[in-house]
Amino acid sequence: MHLGSRVASVFDSVVLTDPFTKDRLLNNPWAEPPSSKDWAVEPTYTRHDPMPYYLAPLWDVHYKHIDHTSSKQTAKGTKGEKHRIPKDLRLKLKHARAARGMLQDIEEDIRQFIQRWGEKQLLLEKDGLADAPASSDEDSEDEVVFVGRNGQMHDSPERKKKLQQMREAMHANRERDGEKLVFESLVNDRASGFGRWLVHSIASYYGLHTWSVTVGEPARREAYVGFYPPAPGSRAGLVTQPACHQEAMIQPGDALPRPLWAQV
Structure with missing residues (x-):
């Protein structure tokens, strides 16, 4: 065979x-x-036949709608996060764990400032004097009396006593007119730059305005936070930080968010 x-x-x-x-x-x-x-002989991968040109506009409209919907949802989720932790703060404290104690001290000071300011504003609103001037000229010969919506006089003894106690507490903590001196150091102290940066980062988290000024002799650098921005050119060496997020600003009576030092 x-x-x-x-x-x-x-x-x-x-x-x-x-x-x-x-x-x-x-x-x-x-x-x-x-x-x-x-x-x-054919390729082993999945092939897609080319789309006809007359269907291309329909394809573009479909995927444009999907992209617009996803971007809107992302923006909505970002806006829903009222108090966002700054990324650079989380990154720097990740490599400098010893600075967490400094962050906690500065943040607790700012939180107490927010609470005291909120209590004062609630008291003024309760008396119907939220729109009254913060201070009056007691040395003036012309006496001006402000009356609130509920009949409470601006210059009444009860209100004067309450406001005097609040002013003393705020003055003891270096606070006035809705602003607070949080951190100060000599201009030549390079290490203090990190402390001022912490102040600005914390202020952005709580929706506060923040700025730095140079004062005194020898020159000192002071970092402030406040509910209102300073007037441009009102102070020597004024350096303001980017505007705060108004949606993150805490209103009188609002609960404070979780502290930063407990999250980073």
């Missing part, structure tokens, strides 16, 4: 006696013999 015939005979016997091959080909009603298309 010819060698080729013997090989073909052996191959046929193996195919017919192999149970897997028999079950796959002989007993499968959907089995089809290979065609010439099966031997054609």
